[in-house]
Amino acid sequence: MSRPLKLIGNAGSPYSRKMRAVLRYRRIPFEWVRQNSAEAMALPKPKVPVIPVLGFVDENGECTEVMTDSSPQIMRLEEMHTGRSVVPTDPVVAFIDYLIEDFADEWTTKMMYHYRWYYDGAIDKAGRLLPLHAAVTVPDEQWHSMTDWVTERQISRRALVGSTEQNRPIIEDSYVRLLHLLDAHLTEHDYLFGTRPSRADFGLVGQLSQLTWWDPEAVAVAVRESSRTVVWTEHTDDLSGLSVDGDAGWCDRDSIPSTTLALLHEAGRTYAPFMLANNEAFDSDTEMLTCTIDGATYSQGRFGYQRKCLAWIREEYAALADADRSAVDELLRGTGCEQLFL
Numbered sequence: 001m002s003r004p005l006k007l008i009g010n011a012g013s014p015y016s017r018k019m020r021a022v023l024r025y026r027r028i029p030f031e032w033v034r035q036n037s038a039e040a041m042a043l044p045k046p047k048v049p050v051i052p053v054l055g056f057v058d059e060n061g062e063c064t065e066v067m068t069d070s071s072p073q074i075m076r077l078e079e080m081h082t083g084r085s086v087v088p089t090d091p092v093v094a095f096i097d098y099l100i101e102d103f104a105d106e107w108t109t110k111m112m113y114h115y116r117w118y119y120d121g122a123i124d125k126a127g128r129l130l131p132l133h134a135a136v137t138v139p140d141e142q143w144h145s146m147t148d149w150v151t152e153r154q155i156s157r158r159a160l161v162g163s164t165e166q167n168r169p170i171i172e173d174s175y176v177r178l179l180h181l182l183d184a185h186l187t188e189h190d191y192l193f194g195t196r197p198s199r200a201d202f203g204l205v206g207q208l209s210q211l212t213w214w215d216p217e218a219v220a221v222a223v224r225e226s227s228r229t230v231v232w233t234e235h236t237d238d239l240s241g242l243s244v245d246g247d248a249g250w251c252d253r254d255s256i257p258s259t260t261l262a263l264l265h266e267a268g269r270t271y272a273p274f275m276l277a278n279n280e281a282f283d284s285d286t287e288m289l290t291c292t293i294d295g296a297t298y299s300q301g302r303f304g305y306q307r308k309c310l311a312w313i314r315e316e317y318a319a320l321a322d323a324d325r326s327a328v329d330e331l332l333r334g335t336g337c338e339q340l341f342l
């Protein structure tokens with residue numbers, strides 16, 4: 001009996017789009033279940049109410065297990081299915097891939113949230129459209145009250161992810177640099193680590209599915225600064241038709257494109273000081289974190305999940321064989337990312 005997985009998500013959610021793109025590329029049978037739909041309501045709830053949720057169906061056809069968080073979801077899928085893996089075969093390349101995936105998930109998501117809930121065009125669009133995702137038939141009165149509710153709630157949460165006046169230039173400048181870096185890469189390559197996509201590609205594409213296609217102000221910046229990135233994002237959203245031959249198509253540690261390594265400098269400039277300051281805020285029992293990014297002061301409230309992310313990535317680093325760890329150190333030297341592992 002075929003037992004497709006359930007992916008409960010929302011088209012306006014970057015991590016949902018990341019996971020849907022992974023499942024499509026991997027040709028793993030799944031059902032896309034819209035958040036808040038009748039079908040979603042009938043499924044078990046995860047411990048933490050976030051999307052995307054991956055649901056596993058047992059031999060009786062019942063969805064009995066659900067899990068959250070896209071990075072562990074991807075690794076669970078790697079255990080269940082072998083073909084069309086998204087983890088590079090060289091452990092050194094795999095580590096760099098994981099680091100860039102985490103940069104996409106934990107730093108570029110600030111761009112996504114900022115461009116959605118700071119500018120008037122985006123706020124108006126998201127406020128109108130997001131409530132209709134549950135059902136387009138929602139009565140007008142309910143729709144309008146949901147518009148007000150979601151708009152107020154999300155704007156009030158901006159500071160939680162760092163979208164403040166003080167941080168705005170840091171986040172927006174990083175977005176433009178990211179577009180330039182991807183543009184340089186996409187001039188010569190389709191994916192970050194070879195001729196097939198990896199976790200890092202999907203992590204970036206999740207956030208970019210919103211930034212480069214959805215939120216009007218962010219879309220305008222992307223079309224102007226890197227048209228290639230806009231189109232790449234659309235392509236990578238559904239790679240079910242891409243031919244991949246076994247484990248072929250990955251670069252090895254000595255052939256990582258320089259334009260991919262350049263992304264580590266952007267991560268080292270932004271994500272690394274942020275992740276360290278976040279960790280430090282927990283160590284010193286301080287509610288707010290503060291760090292210097294590009295000579296400017298960045299601050300926001302500390303975030304528990306990102307402390308876990310740093311611990312996980314440090315575990316991966318510690319688990320590398322000695323020779324592999326030395327090769328990783330060599331690649332990270334001078335990027336700013338090395339400070340994560342001191």
Ligand SMILES: N[C@@H](CCC(=O)N[C@@H](CS)C(=O)NCC(=O)O)C(=O)O
Pocket residue numbers: 013014015016049050051052068069070071105
């Ligand atoms: N680390 C999670 C993040 C998931 C996440 O933050 N999802 C957001 C939507 S994109 C959410 O559900 N937020 C709940 C809320 O806003 O209340 C992942 O990788 O999937």
